[in-house]
Every structure is written in structure tokens, then in C-alpha cells.
Amino acid sequence: APGMAVAGERRGHPAGPEPGPGRGEEPFSPSVLGTREHWDAAYERELQTFQDIGDAGEIWFGEESMVRIIRWLEKQKVPLDSSVLDIGTGNGVLLIELAKSGYVNLTGIDYSPSAIQLSEKVREKEGMSNIKLKVEDFLAPSAELSGFEICIDKGTFDAISLNPDNAVGKRKQYVRSLCSALKPEGFFLITSCNWTKEELLNEFREGFEILEELPTPKFCFGGRIGNSVTALVFQRKKGTSFCNLSAGSFFLR
Numbered sequence: 001a002p003g004m005a006v007a008g009e010r011r012g013h014p015a016g017p018e019p020g021p022g023r024g025e026e027p028f029s030p031s032v033l034g035t036r037e038h039w040d041a042a043y044e045r046e047l048q049t050f051q052d053i054g055d056a057g058e059i060w061f062g063e064e065s066m067v068r069i070i071r072w073l074e075k076q077k078v079p080l081d082s083s084v085l086d087i088g089t090g091n092g093v094l095l096i097e098l099a100k101s102g103y104v105n106l107t108g109i110d111y112s113p114s115a116i117q118l119s120e121k122v123r124e125k126e127g128m129s130n131i132k133l134k135v136e137d138f139l140a141p142s143a144e145l146s147g148f149e150i151c152i153d154k155g156t157f158d159a160i161s162l163n164p165d166n167a168v169g170k171r172k173q174y175v176r177s178l179c180s181a182l183k184p185e186g187f188f189l190i191t192s193c194n195w196t197k198e199e200l201l202n203e204f205r206e207g208f209e210i211l212e213e214l215p216t217p218k219f220c221f222g223g224r225i226g227n228s229v230t231a232l233v234f235q236r237k238k239g240t241s242f243c244n245l246s247a248g249s250f251f252l253r
């Protein structure tokens with residue numbers, strides 16, 4: 001959809017040789033992609049397009065990124081009634097695909113009201129009324145946003161990382177929010193084009209351990225071979241004190 005052209009430019013562009021996170025540095029230039037205004041405006045346009053031609057719009061990282069996630073859940077024999085949270089659901093298409101695969105306990109949140117409006121319209125069109133959708137900022141989660149067995153992030157941690165205002169603090173808050181949203185031993189599936197596997201391992205090292213790296217397409221550029229997209233599955237560790245720290249002690253770390 002034309003409205004997402006700016007967002008589209010970023011895809012397929014790896015972070016490159018910039019310094020990674022975890023060293024207290026900002027690895028990316030701040031971008032409008034990190035702001036709510038951007039997403040509100042983008043989904044406002046997508047909403048209009050949906051109303052005009054019934055197109056749900058951008059699927060970040062393409063269809064295959066959804067297939068990859070669903071295949072892993074199936075391989076792992078994750079029960080179909082497991083509670084699943086899609087963090088920054090956008091148009092909610094991933095939840096529709098999960099529902100089509102038989103998952104029945106699905107929730108999507110997004111901080112952009114126009115994204116949630118669009119996802120509601122897509123849900124209605126697909127007749128998937130049992131999917132729960134809510135406007136919510138993952139960095140300031142409500143008390144109900146807890147106890148999920150599966151959390152999925154496709155491009156949202158990337159967007160948050162680009163926030164022009166205190167991205168380092170926002171990434172830390174993301175990990176805290178994830179600790180409270182996900183049950184101990186629950187699975188977290190993240191798809192990112194801004195972070196390498198090593199960087200993500202570092203970002204989520206406290207409280208989470210890696211279970212698996214999911215294969216993603218490789219690119220070859222200037223003699224270097226790499227992945228433009230990284231997809232990892234983490235498991236929340238049991239009894240990690242990290243998740244119980246107060247905000248004050250957290251930021252003093």
C-alpha cells in the first residue's frame with residue numbers, strides 16, 4: 001500500500017556494521033518509524049485503502065514470516081488453546097493466520113488506535129470474532145497484559161528501537177514488559193531486520209534463553225553473506241529475579 005512506502009524502505013536493509021546494543025549505544029539513527037505519529041498516520045491510510053479496496057495492507061517480512069512462526073508452533077506441538085499475544089499487531093493478519101491454523105486464544109495489541117481499527121475490520125471480514133484486539137502501549141502495559149504462554153513480535157521491537165527519544169531505556173522497558181506479559185517458561189518469537197542474532201541474544205539475555213533460530217532467507221552483498229531478517233525463539237527462564245525488580249532498581253543496573 002502506498003501509505004507504507006516509508007516503512008517499506010527499511011525492510012531488507014540490515015543494520016550493517018554499526019555498533020550493536022548492549023554497549024549503551026544507539027545503533028540506529030532515530031527515525032520516524034519509531035514514533036506513534038508515524039504509525040497512526042500509516043494505519044490511517046491503510047484503513048482508507050482497506051475501506052476502498054479491501055486490502056489489509058503491509059505484511060511485515062512477508063507471508064513466509066507468518067508461515068515460519070506457525071510451523072514452529074506446530075512442530076513444538078503448542079496446544080491450540082495456548083494464550084498468544086501479538087505485540088504490535090498492526091493489521092492483525094498474523095492473528096488471522098493463527099486462527100486459520102486452529103489457535104483459539106489470540107490477543108493482539110497495538111498502541112496505534114488506527115492499527116487496531118484496521119485489525120478489527122480485517123477480523124470482521126475474515127469472520128474471526130474470537131480474536132481479542134486492544135489499543136495498548138506495550139511499554140506501559142495494563143495489569144491484564146500478563147500470563148501469556150506465547151508472545152510474538154514481528155517488527156515491533158525494531159520500531160521501538162528507532163524511537164528518537166531514549167531508545168535504550170525503551171528497549172529495557174520492552175524487556176520488563178515482556179517479563180510481565182509472558183509466563184515463566186513461555187515462548188517469545190521475535191522477527192527483526194534491525195538486529196542480528198547475537199545482538200538479540202544480548203538484549204534478552206536476562207530472563208530469557210534462546211531455544212532456536214528459525215531459518216530466514218540469506219542475502220549476499222559485497223562478498224559478505226548474512227541474513228536480512230533474524231527470527232529467534234526464546235523461552236522465559238523460570239524464577240528469574242530480573243522480572244521482579246522494581247523500576248528504580250532496574251534503571252540503576
Ligand SMILES: C[S@@+](CC[C@H](N)C(=O)[O-])C[C@H]1O[C@@H](n2cnc3c(N)ncnc32)[C@H](O)[C@@H]1O
Pocket residue numbers: 039040058059060061087088089090091094109110111112115136137138139153154155156159160
Ligand atoms: C513494523 S510494524 C509491524 C506490524 C505487524 N506486527 C506485522 O508484522 O505486520 C510495527 C508495529 O508496532 C506497533 N508499535 C510500535 N511501538 C509500539 C508500542 N510501544 N506498543 C504497541 N505497539 C507498538 C506499531 O504501531 C506497528 O503496528
